[in-house]
Amino acid sequence: MKVATHDRGEIVHLAGLLGLSPALKDGAPALSAAHDPSLKRCGWEPFFAALEARGLEPVFDTEDPGASAVLARSEARPMERGHASPGAALAHSGRFLRALFGRP
Secondary structure, three states, X not given: OEXXXXXXXXXXXXXXXXXXXXXXXXXXXXXXXXXXXXXXXXXXXXXXHHHHHHOEEEEEEOOOOOOOOEEEEOOOOOOEOOOOXXXXXXXXXXXXXXXXXXXX
């Protein structure tokens, strides 16, 4: 299934699930699974800044673990930086912890 998202938490989660790392190529954002000399690995903040500056969002293929994410034009909407409530943040954290410890 292809998933396009602008949610930072979901981007980091899906990238980790698919073994992708944030990178920049001539200032443009990229996600890479393998060493590519044309890519400069970076942290998530520079990656998200480059995404926002170019109005892009990653599209992940969750059924093909070997596929890299494609960066596509996003609809005009801001990146989500936080959660609407403490309960929403706790629910999101629970999803991460369940995945980390292998519990349903």
